[in-house]
Amino acid sequence: MKLLPGILLILLASAVMASHDALSKYLTASLPILLIVWFRYFSQFSLLSLFALPVQGKTLYQTRHLALQIYRGLALLGLSIFAMIGFKYLPLPETVSIIFTTPILVAVLSAVLFRERFSWQYWALLLLGFCGVLLIIRPSKEIISWMVVFPFLGAVSFAVYQLLTRRLNGVDSVITSNYLTSLVGTIVLLPALYLFWQPLSWLMLILLMCVGALGTVGHLAMTQAFKFAPAAVLSPFSYSQVMFACLLSLWLFHYQPAFLDYAGIGLIILSGLLLALYNYYKMHELNAEQS
Numbered sequence: 001m002k003l004l005p006g007i008l009l010i011l012l013a014s015a016v017m018a019s020h021d022a023l024s025k026y027l028t029a030s031l032p033i034l035l036i037v038w039f040r041y042f043s044q045f046s047l048l049s050l051f052a053l054p055v056q057g058k059t060l061y062q063t064r065h066l067a068l069q070i071y072r073g074l075a076l077l078g079l080s081i082f083a084m085i086g087f088k089y090l091p092l093p094e095t096v097s098i099i100f101t102t103p104i105l106v107a108v109l110s111a112v113l114f115r116e117r118f119s120w121q122y123w124a125l126l127l128l129g130f131c132g133v134l135l136i137i138r139p140s141k142e143i144i145s146w147m148v149v150f151p152f153l154g155a156v157s158f159a160v161y162q163l164l165t166r167r168l169n170g171v172d173s174v175i176t177s178n179y180l181t182s183l184v185g186t187i188v189l190l191p192a193l194y195l196f197w198q199p200l201s202w203l204m205l206i207l208l209m210c211v212g213a214l215g216t217v218g219h220l221a222m223t224q225a226f227k228f229a230p231a232a233v234l235s236p237f238s239y240s241q242v243m244f245a246c247l248l249s250l251w252l253f254h255y256q257p258a259f260l261d262y263a264g265i266g267l268i269i270l271s272g273l274l275l276a277l278y279n280y281y282k283m284h285e286l287n288a289e290q291s
Contacts, residue, residue: 006228010237013221018244020214021087021096022252027207028088034192036208037080041185043212048179060179063172072164072177073184078157080185086151092249093257094136097242097265098151103275104129105159113163125274132267135260174223178216235276239269 027036053060063069079099086095104126110116137148168177200208225234242265249255257265 006225006234007237009221009225009228010234011240013218013225014238014241015244016214016218016221018096018241018248020211020218021083021245022092022248023207023211023214024084025087025092026252027204027211028084031204031208032192032196032198033081033084033088034189035196035198036211037077037084038186038189038193039208040080040212040215041077041182041189043209044182044216045179045186047213047216048175048182052175052179056175060176061183063176063180065168065171068164068168069172069177069180070184072161072168073181074188075157075161075164076181077185077188079154079161082150082154082157086147086154089147090151091255091257091261092253093242093246093255093265094148094261095151096245097136097268098133098148099155099158100239100242100268100272101129101133101152102155102158102162103272105155106162109159109163122275122278125271125278128274129268129271132264132269132271135264135267178219178223182216235272235279239272242269 024036024040048060083095083099086098107116107118107122107126111118133152165177172180222238246257246265249257
Protein backbone atom coordinates (compact mmCIF):
# COMPACT_ATOMS: atom_id res chain seq x y z
CA MET A 1 0.00 0.00 0.00
CA LYS A 2 1.43 3.35 -1.01
CA LEU A 3 1.14 5.67 1.98
CA LEU A 4 2.75 8.81 0.55
CA PRO A 5 0.01 9.63 -2.00
CA GLY A 6 -2.61 9.18 0.73
CA ILE A 7 -0.73 11.44 3.14
CA LEU A 8 -0.25 14.13 0.49
CA LEU A 9 -3.93 13.98 -0.46
CA ILE A 10 -5.11 14.25 3.15
CA LEU A 11 -2.81 17.25 3.68
CA LEU A 12 -4.20 18.82 0.49
CA ALA A 13 -7.75 18.16 1.66
CA SER A 14 -6.98 19.73 5.06
CA ALA A 15 -5.49 22.87 3.48
CA VAL A 16 -8.41 23.19 1.05
CA MET A 17 -11.04 22.74 3.79
CA ALA A 18 -9.27 25.29 6.00
CA SER A 19 -9.40 27.72 3.06
CA HIS A 20 -13.10 26.89 2.64
CA ASP A 21 -13.69 27.73 6.31
CA ALA A 22 -11.69 30.99 6.15
CA LEU A 23 -13.52 32.16 3.02
CA SER A 24 -16.85 31.24 4.63
CA LYS A 25 -15.97 33.30 7.71
CA TYR A 26 -15.09 36.25 5.49
CA LEU A 27 -18.43 36.05 3.68
CA THR A 28 -20.49 35.81 6.91
CA ALA A 29 -19.55 39.43 7.62
CA SER A 30 -21.72 40.67 4.74
CA LEU A 31 -24.06 37.86 3.66
CA PRO A 32 -26.78 35.77 5.38
CA ILE A 33 -25.48 32.43 6.59
CA LEU A 34 -28.15 30.31 4.90
CA LEU A 35 -27.49 32.04 1.58
CA ILE A 36 -23.80 31.11 1.82
CA VAL A 37 -24.62 27.52 2.73
CA TRP A 38 -27.07 27.19 -0.18
CA PHE A 39 -24.47 28.40 -2.66
CA ARG A 40 -21.96 25.97 -1.15
CA TYR A 41 -24.24 23.00 -1.92
CA PHE A 42 -25.51 24.35 -5.22
CA SER A 43 -21.92 24.84 -6.40
CA GLN A 44 -21.00 21.28 -5.46
CA PHE A 45 -24.15 19.94 -7.15
CA SER A 46 -23.37 21.95 -10.31
CA LEU A 47 -19.72 20.85 -10.45
CA LEU A 48 -20.53 17.17 -9.98
CA SER A 49 -23.33 17.41 -12.55
CA LEU A 50 -20.95 19.03 -15.02
CA PHE A 51 -18.03 16.62 -14.64
CA ALA A 52 -19.48 13.37 -13.28
CA LEU A 53 -22.91 13.16 -14.90
CA PRO A 54 -21.59 12.85 -18.51
CA VAL A 55 -19.30 10.01 -17.39
CA GLN A 56 -21.61 8.05 -15.08
CA GLY A 57 -25.00 8.92 -16.54
CA LYS A 58 -28.05 8.05 -14.47
CA THR A 59 -25.98 5.75 -12.23
CA LEU A 60 -24.64 8.93 -10.61
CA TYR A 61 -27.90 9.53 -8.73
CA GLN A 62 -29.10 5.94 -8.33
CA THR A 63 -28.90 4.69 -4.74
CA ARG A 64 -29.74 1.44 -3.01
CA HIS A 65 -30.62 3.20 0.25
CA LEU A 66 -32.34 6.52 -0.38
CA ALA A 67 -33.43 7.08 3.23
CA LEU A 68 -29.88 6.79 4.61
CA GLN A 69 -28.59 9.10 1.88
CA ILE A 70 -31.18 11.73 2.81
CA TYR A 71 -30.33 11.46 6.53
CA ARG A 72 -26.63 11.67 5.66
CA GLY A 73 -27.25 14.79 3.57
CA LEU A 74 -29.24 16.40 6.39
CA ALA A 75 -26.46 15.61 8.89
CA LEU A 76 -23.84 17.29 6.70
CA LEU A 77 -26.19 20.22 6.15
CA GLY A 78 -26.47 20.58 9.91
CA LEU A 79 -22.69 20.61 10.18
CA SER A 80 -22.46 23.32 7.50
CA ILE A 81 -25.04 25.59 9.14
CA PHE A 82 -23.76 25.23 12.71
CA ALA A 83 -20.14 25.60 11.61
CA MET A 84 -21.01 28.72 9.63
CA ILE A 85 -22.62 30.29 12.70
CA GLY A 86 -19.45 29.47 14.61
CA PHE A 87 -17.30 31.07 11.90
CA LYS A 88 -19.38 34.24 12.11
CA TYR A 89 -19.24 34.74 15.88
CA LEU A 90 -16.13 32.85 17.05
CA PRO A 91 -12.46 32.78 16.07
CA LEU A 92 -11.70 30.35 13.25
CA PRO A 93 -9.11 28.11 15.03
CA GLU A 94 -11.35 27.54 18.07
CA THR A 95 -14.38 26.75 15.90
CA VAL A 96 -12.47 24.22 13.80
CA SER A 97 -10.93 22.66 16.92
CA ILE A 98 -14.30 22.15 18.59
CA ILE A 99 -15.66 20.52 15.44
CA PHE A 100 -12.64 18.19 15.54
CA THR A 101 -13.99 16.71 18.78
CA THR A 102 -16.11 14.55 16.47
CA PRO A 103 -14.15 11.34 17.36
CA ILE A 104 -15.28 11.77 20.97
CA LEU A 105 -18.91 12.01 19.90
CA VAL A 106 -18.59 9.12 17.43
CA ALA A 107 -17.36 6.91 20.27
CA VAL A 108 -20.16 8.04 22.61
CA LEU A 109 -22.86 7.54 19.96
CA SER A 110 -21.40 4.16 18.98
CA ALA A 111 -21.46 3.05 22.61
CA VAL A 112 -25.04 4.27 23.16
CA LEU A 113 -26.64 3.33 19.82
CA PHE A 114 -24.65 0.28 18.72
CA ARG A 115 -23.46 -1.04 22.12
CA GLU A 116 -19.83 -0.90 20.99
CA ARG A 117 -17.33 -1.39 23.78
CA PHE A 118 -14.14 0.62 24.21
CA SER A 119 -11.24 0.16 26.61
CA TRP A 120 -10.55 2.50 29.50
CA GLN A 121 -7.48 3.74 27.61
CA TYR A 122 -9.72 4.81 24.73
CA TRP A 123 -12.05 6.71 27.05
CA ALA A 124 -9.06 8.35 28.75
CA LEU A 125 -7.86 9.69 25.40
CA LEU A 126 -11.37 10.99 24.66
CA LEU A 127 -11.38 12.73 28.05
CA LEU A 128 -8.07 14.37 27.14
CA GLY A 129 -9.65 15.88 24.04
CA PHE A 130 -12.65 17.07 26.08
CA CYS A 131 -10.28 18.84 28.48
CA GLY A 132 -8.95 20.71 25.45
CA VAL A 133 -12.48 21.87 24.66
CA LEU A 134 -12.91 23.12 28.24
CA LEU A 135 -9.74 25.20 27.90
CA ILE A 136 -11.07 26.79 24.70
CA ILE A 137 -14.54 27.62 26.07
CA ARG A 138 -13.36 28.69 29.55
CA PRO A 139 -15.87 31.05 31.22
CA SER A 140 -13.26 33.80 31.71
CA LYS A 141 -12.81 34.18 27.97
CA GLU A 142 -13.84 37.46 26.36
CA ILE A 143 -15.80 35.85 23.50
CA ILE A 144 -19.48 35.01 24.09
CA SER A 145 -19.04 31.55 25.59
CA TRP A 146 -22.55 30.27 24.79
CA MET A 147 -21.78 30.62 21.10
CA VAL A 148 -19.60 27.50 21.35
CA VAL A 149 -22.87 25.56 21.38
CA PHE A 150 -23.04 25.95 17.60
CA PRO A 151 -19.69 24.37 16.63
CA PHE A 152 -20.41 21.68 19.22
CA LEU A 153 -23.75 20.98 17.49
CA GLY A 154 -21.75 20.94 14.27
CA ALA A 155 -19.52 18.26 15.77
CA VAL A 156 -22.62 16.24 16.74
CA SER A 157 -23.93 16.54 13.18
CA PHE A 158 -20.54 15.51 11.81
CA ALA A 159 -20.50 12.47 14.12
CA VAL A 160 -23.93 11.39 12.85
CA TYR A 161 -22.72 11.98 9.29
CA GLN A 162 -19.69 9.73 9.88
CA LEU A 163 -21.80 6.96 11.40
CA LEU A 164 -24.19 7.09 8.43
CA THR A 165 -21.23 7.12 6.04
CA ARG A 166 -19.98 3.96 7.76
CA ARG A 167 -23.39 2.34 7.25
CA LEU A 168 -23.36 3.31 3.56
CA ASN A 169 -19.85 2.00 2.96
CA GLY A 170 -20.05 -0.40 0.04
CA VAL A 171 -23.70 0.43 -0.67
CA ASP A 172 -23.22 3.34 -3.08
CA SER A 173 -20.18 4.85 -4.76
CA VAL A 174 -18.43 7.80 -3.13
CA ILE A 175 -19.31 10.09 -6.06
CA THR A 176 -22.98 9.11 -5.80
CA SER A 177 -23.01 9.80 -2.06
CA ASN A 178 -21.39 13.23 -2.54
CA TYR A 179 -23.78 14.04 -5.39
CA LEU A 180 -26.87 13.13 -3.38
CA THR A 181 -25.57 15.02 -0.36
CA SER A 182 -25.20 18.18 -2.44
CA LEU A 183 -28.67 17.63 -3.92
CA VAL A 184 -30.24 17.31 -0.45
CA GLY A 185 -28.63 20.54 0.74
CA THR A 186 -29.62 22.41 -2.42
CA ILE A 187 -33.28 21.36 -2.21
CA VAL A 188 -33.76 21.74 1.56
CA LEU A 189 -32.40 25.30 1.56
CA LEU A 190 -34.43 26.55 -1.41
CA PRO A 191 -36.96 28.32 0.90
CA ALA A 192 -34.04 30.06 2.63
CA LEU A 193 -32.80 31.23 -0.75
CA TYR A 194 -36.16 32.95 -1.31
CA LEU A 195 -36.25 34.46 2.21
CA PHE A 196 -32.65 35.71 2.40
CA TRP A 197 -31.91 36.58 -1.21
CA GLN A 198 -30.14 39.88 -1.81
CA PRO A 199 -28.45 41.44 -4.84
CA LEU A 200 -24.93 40.11 -5.30
CA SER A 201 -21.95 41.70 -6.98
CA TRP A 202 -19.93 39.64 -9.43
CA LEU A 203 -17.15 39.41 -6.84
CA MET A 204 -19.48 38.05 -4.17
CA LEU A 205 -20.98 35.59 -6.63
CA ILE A 206 -17.53 34.31 -7.59
CA LEU A 207 -16.51 33.98 -3.92
CA LEU A 208 -19.70 32.07 -3.15
CA MET A 209 -19.03 29.65 -6.00
CA CYS A 210 -15.45 29.29 -4.73
CA VAL A 211 -16.78 28.16 -1.34
CA GLY A 212 -18.63 25.33 -3.08
CA ALA A 213 -15.65 24.48 -5.28
CA LEU A 214 -13.30 24.31 -2.27
CA GLY A 215 -15.75 22.12 -0.37
CA THR A 216 -16.08 19.77 -3.34
CA VAL A 217 -12.33 19.49 -3.95
CA GLY A 218 -11.65 19.01 -0.24
CA HIS A 219 -14.14 16.16 0.14
CA LEU A 220 -13.02 14.44 -3.07
CA ALA A 221 -9.33 14.71 -2.09
CA MET A 222 -10.10 13.24 1.32
CA THR A 223 -12.09 10.41 -0.25
CA GLN A 224 -9.26 9.61 -2.66
CA ALA A 225 -6.74 9.66 0.19
CA PHE A 226 -8.45 6.74 1.93
CA LYS A 227 -7.96 4.60 -1.20
CA PHE A 228 -4.20 4.67 -0.54
CA ALA A 229 -4.13 4.19 3.23
CA PRO A 230 -6.52 3.25 6.07
CA ALA A 231 -8.21 5.88 8.20
CA ALA A 232 -6.15 4.91 11.24
CA VAL A 233 -3.00 5.95 9.37
CA LEU A 234 -4.35 9.14 7.77
CA SER A 235 -6.45 10.55 10.63
CA PRO A 236 -3.48 12.18 12.42
CA PHE A 237 -2.65 14.15 9.27
CA SER A 238 -6.22 15.48 9.01
CA TYR A 239 -5.56 17.49 12.18
CA SER A 240 -3.28 19.68 10.09
CA GLN A 241 -6.53 21.48 9.19
CA VAL A 242 -6.41 23.09 12.65
CA MET A 243 -2.87 24.30 11.95
CA PHE A 244 -3.91 25.69 8.57
CA ALA A 245 -6.88 27.40 10.24
CA CYS A 246 -4.52 29.09 12.73
CA LEU A 247 -2.25 30.34 9.94
CA LEU A 248 -5.14 31.63 7.81
CA SER A 249 -6.76 33.28 10.83
CA LEU A 250 -3.52 35.08 11.65
CA TRP A 251 -2.99 36.13 8.02
CA LEU A 252 -6.53 37.13 7.03
CA PHE A 253 -8.16 38.19 10.31
CA HIS A 254 -5.06 39.13 12.36
CA TYR A 255 -6.30 36.91 15.18
CA GLN A 256 -3.70 35.60 17.61
CA PRO A 257 -5.04 32.87 19.96
CA ALA A 258 -4.19 33.18 23.65
CA PHE A 259 -1.88 30.68 25.37
CA LEU A 260 -4.79 28.71 26.85
CA ASP A 261 -6.40 28.57 23.41
CA TYR A 262 -3.22 27.04 21.98
CA ALA A 263 -3.14 24.64 24.94
CA GLY A 264 -6.74 23.56 24.29
CA ILE A 265 -6.12 23.16 20.55
CA GLY A 266 -2.97 21.19 21.36
CA LEU A 267 -4.84 18.81 23.67
CA ILE A 268 -7.53 18.18 21.04
CA ILE A 269 -4.88 17.45 18.40
CA LEU A 270 -2.88 15.25 20.82
CA SER A 271 -6.02 13.33 21.72
CA GLY A 272 -6.80 12.78 18.03
CA LEU A 273 -3.24 11.67 17.24
CA LEU A 274 -3.13 9.21 20.14
CA LEU A 275 -6.57 7.85 19.23
CA ALA A 276 -5.41 7.29 15.65
CA LEU A 277 -2.25 5.56 16.90
CA TYR A 278 -4.33 3.43 19.27
CA ASN A 279 -6.68 2.41 16.44
CA TYR A 280 -3.72 1.67 14.19
CA TYR A 281 -2.15 -0.79 16.66
CA LYS A 282 -5.52 -2.36 17.47
CA MET A 283 -6.04 -2.92 13.74
CA HIS A 284 -2.65 -4.61 13.47
CA GLU A 285 -3.38 -6.81 16.51
CA LEU A 286 -6.69 -7.87 14.95
CA ASN A 287 -5.02 -8.68 11.62
CA ALA A 288 -2.33 -10.68 13.43
CA GLU A 289 -4.95 -12.72 15.30
CA GLN A 290 -6.90 -13.44 12.10
CA SER A 291 -3.76 -14.59 10.28
